[in-house]
Amino acid sequence: MITSTVGPLTFSQIEPEAGLKAALAMPRADIIAEINKSSVKGRGGAGFPLGMKWNFAAAEQSAEKFVICNADEGEPGTFKDRVILTEFPDLVFEGMTIAGRAIGAKNGIVYLRAEYTYLRRQLEDTLAKRREQGLLGKNVLGRDGFDFDIRIQMGAGAYVCGEETALIESLEGFRGEPRNRPPFPVNTGYLGRPSTVNNVETLADAACILAKGADWFKSKGTEKSTGTKIFSVSGDCEKPGVYEFPLGISIAELLAAVGGAGAKAVQVGGASGICVPAAQFSRKIAFEDVPTGGSIIVFAPGRDMLQVAHNFLDFFVDESCGQCTPCRGGNAKMLEGAEKLREGTLTLAALDELKELAETMRIASKCGLGQTSSNAFMSIIENFGDEIMARALTQSEPARN
Amino acid sequence: MLITERDKLSSEIGALADRLGRTRSSLIPMLQEVKRTHHVIDSFTMQIVADALEIHPVEVHSVASFYAFLGTEKQGEFVVRLCRTISCDLADKDAVARQLQTNLGIGFGSTTADGKFTLEWANCMGMCDQGPALLVNDRVFTRVTPEKVHEILADCRRSFGVFAPEHKEEHLV
Numbered sequence: 230m231i232t233s234t235v236g237p238l239t240f241s242q243i244e245p246e247a248g249l250k251a252a253l254a255m256p257r258a259d260i261i262a263e264i265n266k267s268s269v270k271g272r273g274g275a276g277f278p279l280g281m282k283w284n285f286a287a288a289e290q291s292a293e294k295f296v297i298c299n300a301d302e303g304e305p306g307t308f309k310d311r312v313i314l315t316e317f318p319d320l321v322f323e324g325m326t327i328a329g330r331a332i333g334a335k336n337g338i339v340y341l342r343a344e345y346t347y348l349r350r351q352l353e354d355t356l357a358k359r360r361e362q363g364l365l366g367k368n369v370l371g372r373d374g375f376d377f378d379i380r381i382q383m384g385a386g387a388y389v390c391g392e393e394t395a396l397i398e399s400l401e402g403f404r405g406e407p408r409n410r411p412p413f414p415v416n417t418g419y420l421g422r423p424s425t426v427n428n429v430e431t432l433a434d435a436a437c438i439l440a441k442g443a444d445w446f447k448s449k450g451t452e453k454s455t456g457t458k459i460f461s462v463s464g465d466c467e468k469p470g471v472y473e474f475p476l477g478i479s480i481a482e483l484l485a486a487v488g489g490a491g492a493k494a495v496q497v498g499g500a501s502g503i504c505v506p507a508a509q510f511s512r513k514i515a516f517e518d519v520p521t522g523g524s525i526i527v528f529a530p531g532r533d534m535l536q537v538a539h540n541f542l543d544f545f546v547d548e549s550c551g552q553c554t555p556c557r558g559g560n561a562k563m564l565e566g567a568e569k570l571r572e573g574t575l576t577l578a579a580l581d582e583l584k585e586l587a588e589t590m591r592i593a594s595k596c597g598l599g600q601t602s603s604n605a606f607m608s609i610i611e612n613f614g615d616e617i618m619a620r621a622l623t624q625s626e627p628a629r630n
Numbered sequence: 631m632l633i634t635e636r637d638k639l640s641s642e643i644g645a646l647a648d649r650l651g652r653t654r655s656s657l658i659p660m661l662q663e664v665k666r667t668h669h670v671i672d673s674f675t676m677q678i679v680a681d682a683l684e685i686h687p688v689e690v691h692s693v694a695s696f697y698a699f700l701g702t703e704k705q706g707e708f709v710v711r712l713c714r715t716i717s718c719d720l721a722d723k724d725a726v727a728r729q730l731q732t733n734l735g736i737g738f739g740s741t742t743a744d745g746k747f748t749l750e751w752a753n754c755m756g757m758c759d760q761g762p763a764l765l766v767n768d769r770v771f772t773r774v775t776p777e778k779v780h781e782i783l784a785d786c787r788r789s790f791g792v793f794a795p796e797h798k799e800e801h802l803v
Contacts (some may be wrong), residue, residue: 233759305715308756343699344755346768385658386698388753402657402683404696420655463717463758470759500716526716526758540716544753550696 233312234470239457240317240433246364248439252327253372260331261287264435267443268455273299273391273428274498274522275597276454279435282425285415286332289423294334296325297419297426298379299396301342303388304499305544306524309459310429312471314341314348317433318355322379324432326369327439329377332425337379340396343386352381388548392596393426395550406552407596430459430523451477454515458523462487464496465529480519481510489527494534494612499524500541501601504534506612534613535620538606539567545602556599559590563606573620580610580618631674639668640678647682657683657693661700669745670704698752706741708786710734711752711765712774718754718761726762729776733783746790747783 252260265280286294298321302310313321325337341349356379359365369375387405389395394408397419418424427435434456438446447455454476460483463469467488474483480497484490494506497514498521505512505519512519528537542564551557566583569575587603594600610617631639646663650656657679664675671694673687680687694700712718712727731737734747741748757763760772764782771782 302756303754305754306717306758307754308758311756342756343697344752344765347770382659383662384697385662385700386752387696399658400655402654402693404693461758463761464720496716526720528720532720536719537716540714540719544715548753 233308234468235312235316236470236472238316238459238471238473239437240313240320243320243437243440245319246323246370247441248436249323249326249364249370251439252330253370253375257287257331257333260327260439263443264331264438267438267446268453269431269434269438269446270454270516271428272430272434272458272522274304274501274520276516276520279427279431282415282427283328283331285413286334286423286425289416291423293336293420293422294332295419295422295424296328296332296334296337297393297396297400297414297424298325298337298339298432299391299393299426299428300339300345301384301391301396302345302429303342303391303548304501304522304524305541306463306496306499306526307461307522308463309461309471309523311345311348313429313433313459314345314352318352319359320433320436321429322355322359322365324427324434324436325379326365326377327435328425328427328432330369330375332423334425335376335378337377338400338419339379339381340384340390340400341381342384342390346383349381349383356381387550388544389550389596389598392598395596396426397424404550406550407598409595428522449475451513451515451517453517458514458521460521460523460525462489462525462527464525464527465489465492465532466527474514476515477513479511479513480505483514483525484510484527487525487527491530492527493530493532494528496526496528496537496605497521497524499526500544500605501597503604504537504608504612533616534609535567535570535617538609538617539564539571541605542567542602545598549598549602553593553595553599555590555593556595556602559586559594559599560602562586563603567606570617571620575618584610636674639675642667643675643678643682647679652683654683654685657685657690658697658700661690661694665700665705669707671700671702672704673702676702704741704745706746706748707790708746708766709748709750710783711750711755712738713753713755713757713761713763713765714751715754715758717758718763721761723762725776726764726774726779729779730783733779747786 261283269279270276367376390399390405392407395405399405414424450456457473457475460472496504497519545560549556587607676687676690680690757772762774764771764774
């Protein structure tokens with residue numbers, strides 16, 4: 230009942246544990262060198278180079294280090310990690326074990342969002358099976374002195390905990406409020422120890438790179454955005470589901486593949502991403518053009534873009550942790566603006582102020598939530614101004630939610 | 631709360647703290663467990679948890695009130711959460727919302743008088759390709775229609791009342 234449509238994925242062609250065996254056969258520095266060579270960037274959305282992150286964590290001198298798998302997939306329109314954890318949990322755990330070897334950690338933690346509690350049992354089963362097979366525990370795969378184990382900790386329903394420092398706060402038993410960075414988690418992470426926090430897909434990719442080599446990985450994608458990426462496609466298209474495409478694919482090509490041609494706009498990167506109108510569908514999905522953590526939401530011509538903006542702002546008002554003022558107050562003001570637009574009573578002067586406020590939020594917010602929350606609203610105002618400005622009062626509808 | 635109930639809850643929390651370890655990192659798992667079994671994290675619970683971890687109870691309150699799946703309000707045995715984020719919204723979650731409110735006789739954010747059901751909104755629950763999506767405790771339902779709402783709620787109701795062979799509650803973990 231809850232299975233998604235899944236396109237062909239590279240993950241299914243990877244020989245089990247080939248990456249881990251390759252990693253154990255080489256010195257630690259070579260693992261990171263191979264990852265560096267592949268130029269793989271974090272798949273969660275921020276796009277930080279994985280090799281650099283591991284390298285920082287590996288360089289730290291500490292009695293204890295942690296590998297943390299960020300399975301707090303909360304970005305609206307993203308569900309690829311749910312599918313990866315369902316279909317390829319071994320690959321993710323293999324990636325974590327490789328990370329443990331690379332940075333010198335003995336403990337891995339999967340931070341699984343509360344909404345995915347139904348996945349926990351099967352993940353625990355997979356972990357138990359791996360322990361039996363000697364893929365976790367003392368002397369992994371018979372390798373003397375390499376101990377690594379993984380435990381699962383549940384989130385408790387907070388979007389902001391997808392941010393790595395907020396995630397660590399939550400793991401430590403605090404409110405999910407992002408920390409100042411620096412110090413970064415690779416230096417001072419969980420319990421003050423060096424920790425690498427990586428997305429589910431990134432860790433699975435790391436296992437693939439070790440199995441097949443950096444050159445294989447680099448053969449797909451663009452120069453700055455190497456490899457393929459898994460997309461979660463939803464909204465007004467014929468075949469919503471999970472698909473793998475090389476980075477650098479144009480939005481038009483992607484839409485053609487999922488039966489979404491003729492769309493009016495596409496939201497790339499979820500609520501914190503940007504809304505791309507049909508005129509710009511030739512733009513490429515890659516870190517150098519339109520970046521994404523994999524969320525693609527398609528809007529058909531009949532959709533009211535103001536309702537879309539309103540929905541996103543409602544989301545951010547609800548999910549802002551409330552720690553810093555630009556985000557806490559700013560999102561509420563943005564929502565107020567969207568409501569006035571809906572009633573047709575927003576003055577142009579107020580609109581200009583909203584634009585300035587959006588800029589302030591982008592600069593002054595403490596974490597990515599506040600820095601990006603106004604993006605969608607602003608790109609909708611910019612691209613669909615004719616549709617949303619000066620609505621007649623008759624068109625207004627009662628406030629929802 | 632009766633004194634005996636208090637004693638029982640205290641020893642339960644004590645055992646939980648021993649099992650999970652008396653460190654701050656155990657706070658959220660402890661609160662999750664208490665919430666799951668008692669459907670509420672009240673001020674007495676917060677005090678006992680705080681004592682077990684040697685922190686101030688206000689710390690426990692700050693954490694309990696922060697997370698959407700914790701909270702300090704008493705909730706029903708079945709917490710029904712309807713996703714309101716964009717893809718489910720496009721898939722007409724409003725019709726499902728109306729049916730839920732009608733069938734339960736309560737609005738979002740409230741609990742039925744018999745303490746069985748709580749109705750809540752949820753933000754994106756990662757079922758965007760199969761909306762509208764609904765969580766009942768830990769169970770997920772997708773492509774929910776107003777007709778299915780009745781079925782889902784009736785299934786919950788079968789677990790209590792005169793037709794229930796034994797008290798059975800849906801929790802996966």
